[in-house]
Amino acid sequence: MDIQRANEIYSSKDTIAVKLEGEPVWIESVDTANGMATVQVGAKPTNTQTVSVDRLTEH
Secondary structure, three states: OOOHHHHHHHHHHOOOOOOOOOOOEEEEEEEOOEEEEEEEEOOOOOEEEEEEEHEEOOO
């Protein structure tokens, strides 16, 4: 995924399925300058990771 699409998904009112290495995630924030996104993995709000948006896929 590219940074522009990550920002679009983050800003969208719709629910858009995103995965990190096959695991469903929610985008919580996008760092455009560094090409990174903070995501919530699965249903646990405390399970967050900051990853390169290149690792995210849209499904």
